[in-house]
Amino acid sequence: MTAVAFDTYRVVKRLREAGFDERQAEAVTTAIQDSVTVDLSNLVTKDHFDERMKGVDEHLKAFEARLEDRVTKVHLDERMKSLEARLEERMDHREARLVAKIAESKADTLKAVMGMISGSVAINVLTILGSMLALVKMLGH
Numbered sequence: 001m002t003a004v005a006f007d008t009y010r011v012v013k014r015l016r017e018a019g020f021d022e023r024q025a026e027a028v029t030t031a032i033q034d035s036v037t038v039d040l041s042n043l044v045t046k047d048h049f050d051e052r053m054k055g056v057d058e059h060l061k062a063f064e065a066r067l068e069d070r071v072t073k074v075h076l077d078e079r080m081k082s083l084e085a086r087l088e089e090r091m092d093h094r095e096a097r098l099v100a101k102i103a104e105s106k107a108d109t110l111k112a113v114m115g116m117i118s119g120s121v122a123i124n125v126l127t128i129l130g131s132m133l134a135l136v137k138m139l140g141h
Contacts, residue, residue: 006032006033006036008029008033011025011028011029011032012025012026012029015028015029
């Protein structure tokens with residue numbers, strides 16, 4: 001506790017001059033003195049306040065950095081999801097084109113095979129018919 005500079009003798013003297021007896025003047029002076037006694041231990045000095053504010057500033061800067069890092073991560077996650085979706089879409093499109101080309105290739109291959117089989121059958125039929133005709137001619141004469 002720290003007391004503010006307070007001249008008790010002067011206060012008692014003034015009160016006595018105003019008509020207070022000695023006991024009353026001392027009681028009033030003691031009451032005044034008790035009311036102006038201040039506990040300065042809880043007061044903050046400017047240096048202490050500035051030092052504490054530096055700590056608060058450091059905590060805020062660290063918090064801002066963490067927050068910015070998280071915002072960046074969220075942004076990157078969103079960007080990554082967007083890129084993944086686009087890549088998936090492109091892959092699906094290419095897969096569909098590849099499936100269509102394979103189906104077209106199968107159809108072309110099937111046509112070619114059927115053409116070769118038909119040709120082979122036609123040649124075999126003609127060969128058999130030719131052989132039969134030659135045999136009929138030989139036997140018929």
